[in-house]
Amino acid sequence: MPHPTAPFPMTRPRRLRQADWMRRLVRETTLGVDDLIWPIFVTDGVDQRQPVASMPGVERVSVDLVAEKANEAAGLGIPCIALFPYTDPDVKTPGAEEAWNPENLVNRATREIKKQVPDIGVMLDVALDPYNSDGHDGIVRDGVVVNDESLMALQQQALAHAEAGADILGPSDMMDGRIAIIRQALEQNDFPDVTILSYAAKYASAFYGPFRDAVGATGALKGDKKTYQMDPGNSDEALREVAIDLSEGADMVMVKPGMPYLDICTRVKREFSVPTYAYQVSGEYAMIQAAAQNGWIDGRAAMLESLSAFKRAGCDGILTYFAKDVATLIAEEGL
Ligand SMILES: NCC(=O)CCC(=O)O
Numbered sequence: 025m026p027h028p029t030a031p032f033p034m035t036r037p038r039r040l041r042q043a044d045w046m047r048r049l050v051r052e053t054t055l056g057v058d059d060l061i062w063p064i065f066v067t068d069g070v071d072q073r074q075p076v077a078s079m080p081g082v083e084r085v086s087v088d089l090v091a092e093k094a095n096e097a098a099g100l101g102i103p104c105i106a107l108f109p110y111t112d113p114d115v116k117t118p119g120a121e122e123a124w125n126p127e128n129l130v131n132r133a134t135r136e137i138k139k140q141v142p143d144i145g146v147m148l149d150v151a152l153d154p155y156n157s158d159g160h161d162g163i164v165r166d167g168v169v170v171n172d173e174s175l176m177a178l179q180q181q182a183l184a185h186a187e188a189g190a191d192i193l194g195p196s197d198m199m200d201g202r203i204a205i206i207r208q209a210l211e212q213n214d215f216p217d218v219t220i221l222s223y224a225a226k227y228a229s230a231f232y233g234p235f236r237d238a239v240g241a242t243g244a245l246k247g248d249k250k251t252y253q254m255d256p257g258n259s260d261e262a263l264r265e266v267a268i269d270l271s272e273g274a275d276m277v278m279v280k281p282g283m284p285y286l287d288i289c290t291r292v293k294r295e296f297s298v299p300t301y302a303y304q305v306s307g308e309y310a311m312i313q314a315a316a317q318n319g320w321i322d323g324r325a326a327m328l329e330s331l332s333a334f335k336r337a338g339c340d341g342i343l344t345y346f347a348k349d350v351a352t353l354i355a356e357e358g359l
Contacts, residue, residue, distance in 0.1 A: 055331050058101070062106070095140065134185070153241055159241045169251055198226050203269045280302070304334070
C-alpha cells in the first residue's frame, strides 16, 4: 500500500494525538459491550458463592444464583454468557457420562436462565474434561485420547445442551470431525438454529491453569493435551483447522488463548471473514489481576488495553472474565 505522506514538518503524526477528543475522533477500533461474552462458573449446592483463589474477582455460584448473574449481565447489555461447571469429583467417570445428563449443572443452570432471563444468549462448551475422571477432553483408552469414540460422547453432550436450551455450542475438545457430527445431530433433532462457535484454533497452552482450578480439573488431568490441542509454534495449521470447522458447519470460530495468539486472530479474520472470537483465558486474566493487586500495573488500563488489542487484531468479540467489569465501566463512564 502506498503511503503518500508529506515529510516532516508538513506531516506531524502527533497532531492527531493532541487531545482526548481528537484521539477519539481518529480511533480505528473501539471496544463495546456488544463485543463481550462473560464466562460464569457454576457449582453444586444452594446459595453458594465460592471465590476462585487463582482468579481474583471470579467466583463460582450455585444454580439458584446463576440467573442473578445472567440478569446482571443482561442489565449491562452483555449479549451472551458462557457457563462452566465445577463437577463433583464423585460423578466424574472414565466415560464422562455426566456430560449428557439432562440434570447436570450447566443444563439445569441454562434452563433456569432461559426461564428468568430469556433475552440473554447462553453458550455451553462441548468437551468432556469437566466430567472425565482423566481430565481429558475426550475418552481415554490405554492412555490414548481416542478420537472417534469421543465423537459419540460429544454428540450426546451437544444434544443434551441443545435440549436444555443452549443458544450457542462451543466445541472446545479439538477432536477431528466433531463439528460435522454435532451439526448433523442438531439438524436431525430439530435444532436448526443452535449456533456453533467452534474453538477452532485452540492451543496446548500453559495459560489455562487457573481455569482448571475453577472447574476442579487440576488434580484430575493425567498427562497433557498436546495430542489434540495445537502446537504453539504453528500458524498455518490454525487456518486449516478453521477451514475444516467451517466446512463442517461452524457458524463462528474462536482462537484460544487470546493475547499470545493475536497474530492468529488477524490471519483467521483476514482469510475467512467470518465472526471471529478470542478467548482471553484464565491465565491471561490472572496475570493482569495479580500484577494489578501488587501495584505493578494499572489494572483498569491494562484490562482495557488488552481487550482493545483483540478488536485491533480483527476479532468480532472476546470471551473474557473481565466482561462484567468492562461493561460496568462502559455503562458508568463510557469509554
Ligand atoms: N473450554 C474453556 C476453557 O478451557 C477456558 C480456559 C481458560 O479460561 O483458561
